[in-house]
Amino acid sequence: MRFRGKSPNKAKREFLEWASLFSGSLFVKLVAYADDSGTHDPTGIETGAKEALIAGLVGPVEDMANLCRRWQQTLNKYKAPCFHFCEWSDAVKVARGTRKASSTFLAKNPFRDWKHETLDRFAIELATIVGTTNSVIVGTGVFTDAFHKEKTLGERSPDSNPYIECANKFFASIPPTIVECRKSWKRMPISFFFDQTDNTELRNGITAAHHEHTKTLRTFREIAFADKKFTPHLPLQAADMVAYRAKQIALSSRAGKEPYIWEEFDAPLFKQMFDFWDANPKRYARDNFISKLMFKHRRTQ
Numbered sequence: 001m002r003f004r005g006k007s008p009n010k011a012k013r014e015f016l017e018w019a020s021l022f023s024g025s026l027f028v029k030l031v032a033y034a035d036d037s038g039t040h041d042p043t044g045i046e047t048g049a050k051e052a053l054i055a056g057l058v059g060p061v062e063d064m065a066n067l068c069r070r071w072q073q074t075l076n077k078y079k080a081p082c083f084h085f086c087e088w089s090d091a092v093k094v095a096r097g098t099r100k101a102s103s104t105f106l107a108k109n110p111f112r113d114w115k116h117e118t119l120d121r122f123a124i125e126l127a128t129i130v131g132t133t134n135s136v137i138v139g140t141g142v143f144t145d146a147f148h149k150e151k152t153l154g155e156r157s158p159d160s161n162p163y164i165e166c167a168n169k170f171f172a173s174i175p176p177t178i179v180e181c182r183k184s185w186k187r188m189p190i191s192f193f194f195d196q197t198d199n200t201e202l203r204n205g206i207t208a209a210h211h212e213h214t215k216t217l218r219t220f221r222e223i224a225f226a227d228k229k230f231t232p233h234l235p236l237q238a239a240d241m242v243a244y245r246a247k248q249i250a251l252s253s254r255a256g257k258e259p260y261i262w263e264e265f266d267a268p269l270f271k272q273m274f275d276f277w278d279a280n281p282k283r284y285a286r287d288n289f290i291s292k293l294m295f296k297h298r299r300t301q
Contacts (some may be wrong), residue, residue: 005076012230016216018232054170055139056239085244131271139290140169167209191225198240
């Protein structure tokens with residue numbers, strides 16, 4: 001089937017048209033895009049569920065619009081319908097021969113015919129867009145298996161939920177991270193957009209946590225869930241990249257393993273953080289789990 005990509009300028013225009021519908025449209029506002037990872041098993045037993053993580057990007061509307069334009073341009077260049085880290089990672093394993101292609105992979109994975117060199121170039125180019133966009137990486141995590149153990153020992157209430165805990169920590173981390181990294185943004189209103197999820201418990205937990213934080217934080221405005229496959233929300237694909245890579249590093253570190261260091265990818269993806277640390281040695285956004293994680297990760301490189 002012939003690939004038909006969207007015009008990068010149209011992707012930018014659609015984002016700006018969509019953004020104008022929200023309450024901060026008459027002045028510069030921030031848009032926070034976030035993706036969740038490892039939120040499919042609150043006990044932390046299933047594979048990939050030991051770390052529940054919410055992470056993404058915060059940036060002014062115009063900069064998010066430019067991200068959309070550049071992201072779409074790269075998707076078109078590689079004739080890719082979208083970027084989803086999980087699908088990309090599966091394709092890399094198949095391309096490198098470390099796992100066999102399943103029937104589902106052969107039927108649905110958009111990268112199924114790509115060589116691993118092409119997959120690497122594609123990811124690095126997208127990571128470079130993230131790192132050179134005027135944005136701040138935000139995020140936090142909860143070790144779900146440890147949380148569940150504390151519940152069984154009576155150290156937490158029986159109705160406590162690791163995803164609600166993670167959502168509360170995420171929203172609480174936004175203001176101090178902005179003050180630390182972009183002080184001039186601290187009074188700008190923020191609209192939050194999360195990737196769509198079929199996990200009702202998680203979605204309700206995020207919404208409830210946001211509602212509570214709006215009571216004390218005047219900059220917090222709308223919250224919505226959107227589909228990252230559609231152009232107004234291409235930054236959600238960038239959030240997916242940040243969240244998935246951070247989770248890989250977190251789980252490796254917690255298991256006592258040296259995380260796989262992919263300098264060609266990590267350096268451009270987390271460039272904003274690395275540049276901040278170069279200018280401010282030994283400082284990082286202390287309420288931001290991703291910042292602390294990458295600070296530790298970089299020291300091993």
